[in-house]
Amino acid sequence: MSSAARTRWNDPAMQQRIRRRYASERLFRLAGLGAVGLSVLFLAFLLVTIATKGISGIDWALLTGSDSTEPARAGVWGALKGSLLTMLVTMGLAFPIGVLAAIYLEEFAARNRWTDMIEVSINNLAAVPSIIFGLLGLAVFLNVMNLPRSAPLVGGMTLALMTMPVIVIAGRNAIKSVPPSIRDAALGVGASKMQVTFHHVLPLALPGILTGTIIGMARALGETAPLLMIGMRAFIAAPPGGIADPATVLPVQIFLWSDEVDRAFVEKTSAAIIVLLLFMLLMNGLAIYLRNRFERRW
Amino acid sequence: MTANHSTVTLPDPRSAEAAEPPASRIAKMATHGVSVFYGDKQALKDVSINIYDDLVTAFIGPSGCGKSTFLRCLNRMNDTIAAARVTGRIDLDGEDINRSRMDVVQLRARVGMVFQKPNPFPKSIFENVSYGPRIHGLAQSKAELAEIVEKSLKRAGLWDEVKDRLQESGTALSGGQQQRLCIARAIAVDPEVILMDEPCSALDPIATAKIEELIHELRGRYAIAIVTHNMQQAARVSQRTAFFHLGEMVEYGKTSEMFTNPRQQRTTDYITGRYG
Amino acid sequence: MQQASGHTIKAFDDDMERVRALISQMGGLAEHAIGEAMRCLVQRDSQGAEQIIRDDKKLDALEVETERRVVQLIALRAPMAGDLRDVVAALKISGVVERIGDYAKNIAKRVPLLENAAKIEPLSLLPEMARIATGMVHDVLDAFVARDADAAYRVCERDQAVDDFYDSIFRTLLTHMMENPHNIGQSAHLLFIAKNLERVGDHATNIAEMVHYAATGQHMADRPGKSPK
Numbered sequence: 110m111s112s113a114a115r116t117r118w119n120d121p122a123m124q125q126r127i128r129r130r131y132a133s134e135r136l137f138r139l140a141g142l143g144a145v146g147l148s149v150l151f152l153a154f155l156l157v158t159i160a161t162k163g164i165s166g167i168d169w170a171l172l173t174g175s176d177s178t179e180p181a182r183a184g185v186w187g188a189l190k191g192s193l194l195t196m197l198v199t200m201g202l203a204f205p206i207g208v209l210a211a212i213y214l215e216e217f218a219a220r221n222r223w224t225d226m227i228e229v230s231i232n233n234l235a236a237v238p239s240i241i242f243g244l245l246g247l248a249v250f251l252n253v254m255n256l257p258r259s260a261p262l263v264g265g266m267t268l269a270l271m272t273m274p275v276i277v278i279a280g281r282n283a284i285k286s287v288p289p290s291i292r293d294a295a296l297g298v299g300a301s302k303m304q305v306t307f308h309h310v311l312p313l314a315l316p317g318i319l320t321g322t323i324i325g326m327a328r329a330l331g332e333t334a335p336l337l338m339i340g341m342r343a344f345i346a347a348p349p350g351g352i353a354d355p356a357t358v359l360p361v362q363i364f365l366w367s368d369e370v371d372r373a374f375v376e377k378t379s380a381a382i383i384v385l386l387l388f389m390l391l392m393n394g395l396a397i398y399l400r401n402r403f404e405r406r407w
Numbered sequence: 408m409t410a411n412h413s414t415v416t417l418p419d420p421r422s423a424e425a426a427e428p429p430a431s432r433i434a435k436m437a438t439h440g441v442s443v444f445y446g447d448k449q450a451l452k453d454v455s456i457n458i459y460d461d462l463v464t465a466f467i468g469p470s471g472c473g474k475s476t477f478l479r480c481l482n483r484m485n486d487t488i489a490a491a492r493v494t495g496r497i498d499l500d501g502e503d504i505n506r507s508r509m510d511v512v513q514l515r516a517r518v519g520m521v522f523q524k525p526n527p528f529p530k531s532i533f534e535n536v537s538y539g540p541r542i543h544g545l546a547q548s549k550a551e552l553a554e555i556v557e558k559s560l561k562r563a564g565l566w567d568e569v570k571d572r573l574q575e576s577g578t579a580l581s582g583g584q585q586q587r588l589c590i591a592r593a594i595a596v597d598p599e600v601i602l603m604d605e606p607c608s609a610l611d612p613i614a615t616a617k618i619e620e621l622i623h624e625l626r627g628r629y630a631i632a633i634v635t636h637n638m639q640q641a642a643r644v645s646q647r648t649a650f651f652h653l654g655e656m657v658e659y660g661k662t663s664e665m666f667t668n669p670r671q672q673r674t675t676d677y678i679t680g681r682y683g
Numbered sequence: 684m685q686q687a688s689g690h691t692i693k694a695f696d697d698d699m700e701r702v703r704a705l706i707s708q709m710g711g712l713a714e715h716a717i718g719e720a721m722r723c724l725v726q727r728d729s730q731g732a733e734q735i736i737r738d739d740k741k742l743d744a745l746e747v748e749t750e751r752r753v754v755q756l757i758a759l760r761a762p763m764a765g766d767l768r769d770v771v772a773a774l775k776i777s778g779v780v781e782r783i784g785d786y787a788k789n790i791a792k793r794v795p796l797l798e799n800a801a802k803i804e805p806l807s808l809l810p811e812m813a814r815i816a817t818g819m820v821h822d823v824l825d826a827f828v829a830r831d832a833d834a835a836y837r838v839c840e841r842d843q844a845v846d847d848f849y850d851s852i853f854r855t856l857l858t859h860m861m862e863n864p865h866n867i868g869q870s871a872h873l874l875f876i877a878k879n880l881e882r883v884g885d886h887a888t889n890i891a892e893m894v895h896y897a898a899t900g901q902h903m904a905d906r907p908g909k910s911p912k
Contacts, residue, residue, distance in 0.1 A: 220489065290526040294589070296487065298539040299516035299596060308538075309528065639761055666763050668900030678763045680690045 159386075163379025171380055175348050176362065183366070183374070185381050187348040191261055191341070191356030192330065192388070198265020198352055199329050200322075203272040207325075208318055210273070211280025216306050235274040242271045243338025251339060259340040259355040267335050272325035279321020283314035315403045323396040330389055333360040359385045434498075435460045435630040436481060436518075436600060441495035443476050443485065450476050453495070454656045456649055458600065463622060463631045465641035465662065468651035469682060474634045477651070478602050481632065482518040483511050499600070516543055519593035523605040525585035527577035527592070532569050535577040535588055536560060539596035555595055562628075563591035564621050583614025590621065594629075601625065603633040607640065619644050638678055642666050650674045698756050699766065702773045703828050705749045709780045710824035712742050714817045716787030717883065721810045723794045724876070732794035735787060742784035749777040765897070769830070772897035776827060779886050779893075783820060786879040793872045800869045803859060805852045805877065812848040812880050815841060819887035823894060832898040835891040840907045845884035852877045 117123065174184020218224045246267035250256045256263050287310050295305040336342075341357050342365065349356035357365075363385065366378045434457035443451035451473040458464050458481075466474040476485065483504060485491040497504050504514055516539070527535050536556045539545075546552035556573070560566040565587040569580070577588055586606060593601055603622075607615040622631060622644055635641050641648055642662060649659040650673075658665065658674045669675050676682045689696045716735055723731040753774045756762065762770055800806070819838050826834035856870045856877075888906060895903045 288526075290522065290524060291528065292487075293484070293520075293522060294526040294528065294592075295538075296484065297482070297515060297520035297522070298542075298592060299512050299514075300538075300542055301512050304542055308542075313529065638763070642763075667767065669764055675764050676688075679766045680692060680695060680763075681688050682691065 156386075159379050159382050163376060163381075163383050166376040166380030167383060171377070172384070175346055176344060176357070176365075177346065178344075183377055185359065185362060185384050187345060188357050188359045188362035188381075189384070189388070190348045191264075191345075192358040192360075194261035194349060194352050194356065195264040195268065195336075195358055196326065196330060196392075198261055199268040199272055200326065202266060202269035203276055203325065204322060206269075207273045207276030207322075208280050211277045211284060211318070212306060212311065214277070215281050215284040216302070216310065231274045231277050235278055237271075238334075239271055239332050240334040240338065242267050243335030245270065246335060246339045257353050257355070259343055259345075259357070260353050261349060261356050262352040263339050264336050264341050264356075264358065265352070267339055268329040268332060271332070271335065272329050275325035275328070276318070276321050279324070280314065280318045283317025283321070284310055286317065287313045312403070316400045319396060319400040319403065323393055323400070326396070327389060327393060330392065331360055331385070333358075333364055336361055337364075359388065432459060434458060435500065436632075437498045437501075438477075438480070439496040439498075441477070441480055441493065441497060443473070443480060444492045444494075445488075446490050450654055451480075452654045454651075456656060456659055458630050458632050459647070460630045461626060462647055463626055463633060463645040464647040464649065465645035466632065466634045466649050466651060467636070467638055467641045467677075469677065470636070472651040473654040474649075474651045475604055477656075478604055478632060478634050481600070481602055482515050482520055484515075484520065486511065516596045517598055518600040518602060519596065519598035521586070521589050521593055521601065521603045521606050524609050525582060525589050527580070527585050527588050529576065529578055531574045532560075532577050532580075532588060533573040536591050536595045539592060543596055545596065559591040559595040560588075562594050562625070563587045564617065564624075565591055581614070583610050583617060586610060586614070586618060587621065590618075590625075594625075598629060600630045600632065603631065605634055605636060608636065615640070638666075650677060652677070692760075695760050695762075695766075698752070698760060699769065702749065702752050702756065702770065705745055705752065706773055706776055706780070707824060707828060709742060709745045709749070709777060709784075710820060712738070712745070713780050713783045713787065714821055716742070716784055717790070717813055717817045717820075717880075720787045720790040720794070721813045723791060724797065725806065725810060727794070727798050729795040729798065732791040735791035739784050739788040742781055746777045746781040750774060753777075765830075765900075768897040768900060772827065772893040775893050776824075776890050779890055780820075780824075783883050783886055786883055789879055790876050793876060797869060797872055800873075801866075803855075803873075805855050805859075805873050808848060808852055809873070809876060809880065812845060812852070812877065813883075815848070816845050816880050816883040816887065819845070819884055820890070823887050823890045826891070827894045827897070830894075830898040832895045835894040835898070836903065836907065838891045839888045839903075842884045842888045845881055849877050849881040 171184050172189075173186050175187035177183045214224065214227065246263060250263045250266055251258055256266075291309050291313065292305055295309045300308065336358055341361055343355065343357070344365070345355055345357050359381065363378055363381045366374045366381060436458040437455075438457075439455050441451060441454045442449060454473075454477055456464070456477075466478065468474050479485045480493055480497060481504075485493055493505060496506075499509075499514070499518065502509060528538065530538075533553075533556055536559050537546075537552050540552060540555050546555055557566060557570075560569065565584060568584060569575075569588075577585065580588060586609075590601075590606075607618050610618065619640065622633070625631060633641075633644065635644075645662045647660070648662045648665045650657045650665070650669075650671075652673055658669060658671045660670070665674065666678060669678065716738065719731060719735050722728065723735065753770050756770055757767075760766075819841050823835055823838045826832075826838065853874065856874050860867045860870045892903050892906070895901070
């Protein structure tokens, strides 16, 4: 070991360097804080505006009444029920298909050009503007299959098409992140591929899958354009009885009310937005609770 | 009575002999000319080794020499790697495990495996051990299943430490305990051969010693093959050793001879620390 | 079998070298002691003999040092195969060489007692016998350092010459003692000296066997030149 040239940490040049490092770190922290603050500011502004405009409008009548031409009697119950039914259809279709597709593509399918193409296509589908799905729904579900117009069934199917790629992508990533050691361990004990997948991989991937589902459903809940295309825009006075009855959804209801000339509807609109946000929070909360319940540490 | 040298009995020479089976014994697993290719690259060239009951066979060699690849051939774990291709013949009790109609799931129950890094399932200790017997239908009742779990944990030397907390997570145990849990899990399906891939490399010396002692106890019931990069461990634990180098099996023989007087120069270089 | 190259851990090489160097050093001291003892015997040099006796302590110290180093090497380096055999052989050889040194001391002790001895034939044969015996020791220790099993084997062949010397000296001294009881004292000492030198030769062949085993891992099949008397 040569005795020459050990690093001189106490040199002024060195100290200057170190100080500059800390300075740039502080700068970055400030910038980051600023960025977060800005976004939060906008969100806060939105929430405060809506809250002040709409909080007075929230009453039992709003929540239980159906749409009406008279602002005093108009309520969101019909739209709420429509949203719920639509979400149920969406969930019921997108979740199983999405999860099974993710499992098949990750665990069972061979790796070749065809599966690569499928992966690319699914990634692209997730980015397609929602209105295209509306057009698809219009063309296929309504015109070709002659399903009832404006029904949660059709709305749900359209939104399912839109949500499924998100679930597949999240599902694949969640499955990919399950450590191979767990798979090896199960195989080593003599489990078949199906047993490995459903007894071990899926339970561990479930939190990730549920996260993807939450994201997908939240997006679907707030979608307006595709549902407008398949006709869930009509004025509907009575709440829907089942998924085949004509209905509307909350975002569309808000859109329709915001178009109204009558000034009384302004307050209603804001109130409805609050209801929508609360509904979304509730749904997200439930999904996060479910995800945490299934979360396992390994 | 004070002991003098006439009352000291010499160890029975036959007891050492009992540890060595006669040369004519039939092998539990026999491989003939096994080669493994990853795409175009040949990872293993023409390996022919026998694994005997009641013996521990160690595979030693430098990194990347193919010993783990060879071990994984014995329970067809290389099947899970798409690019891997195995040629040659591997027999279990005389039956070719690749060509015959032997079910790979059944093979893996008969030839169990313990991995380098302990990998218990993220479930309870009880569920970890009972998983294998459950999926193979080895227990007729819940009581029987509990019996199997207890027996396996006892054989793995873990029962006393966990008998009061079988419902706790398997991953909450220490490293050495986790590895013994994995051994119990492998034992629970009543295998005939146990393959161990560097089972102690992630463990501290005391945990390692416990596992080595466990291997010694298990030797009577199962044929054991162990891959290790620790030569002293191979010397302590095995009765037969095979030295691998660059995908070839260079030398195979009795452990006592391999470490005192090997036949091949490459083997000598490796075990005396003159390699690399 | 030759060791191909050095250990990956260089300190291991150093440790082995030191042990071999100790053995060489001990061998040198023992050979010198025997040679000096013969010179003192022939030249009736009692001072020189006392020096030899004092110098034997150095050999004892080296043996202790060798044992210490070997035990340390085994504990710390976990030597295998050829290295292990070398190290165990070194331990055994150091004990044997120390004993050879003791024989030289034994001879030196008799030098003052033979100051006034007559010049008889055995007195002139003994240096030649010693020369062969020390030559054997020298060559066998060289064989140890070089890990040369063949050289070790050849050393054994020379033991016959040492034994023949001993037989001849024995008969001569016996005759001498029978001729004149006055000679018995002196002859007895010379006999013991001859016996010590014959033992040195035997020890050299013992070392040769150890060297052979260390180098090849096999015991010498049969020792050459061991014909029954």
